[in-house]
Amino acid sequence: MTHYTLKQIQTFIEVARERSVSKAAERLFVTQPAVSMQIKQLEDTFGLALIEPSGRNIRLTHAGEEFLT
Numbered sequence: 001m002t003h004y005t006l007k008q009i010q011t012f013i014e015v016a017r018e019r020s021v022s023k024a025a026e027r028l029f030v031t032q033p034a035v036s037m038q039i040k041q042l043e044d045t046f047g048l049a050l051i052e053p054s055g056r057n058i059r060l061t062h063a064g065e066e067f068l069t
Helices: 006-018 021-028 032-046 061-069
Strands: 051-054 055-059
Touching: 006 021, 006 055, 006 061, 021 032, 055 061
Parallel strands: none
Antiparallel strands: 051 055
16 A cells, blocks of 8 residues: 655645746745655655656656656
């Protein structure tokens, strides 16, 4: 059984929307490390990377795109 939290999902959606961990953190009123930790925990739950660096921003991996939908 997969265990993840609503907060992790909301954080992932905001990161995906903003294409930036720091911008997502700003919009969620939390620190950048807190956002990174939520994403890392979500990735650990699935055993897959959901985001990857792309210059100064991020992009969703194929798994990230699938999870977002």
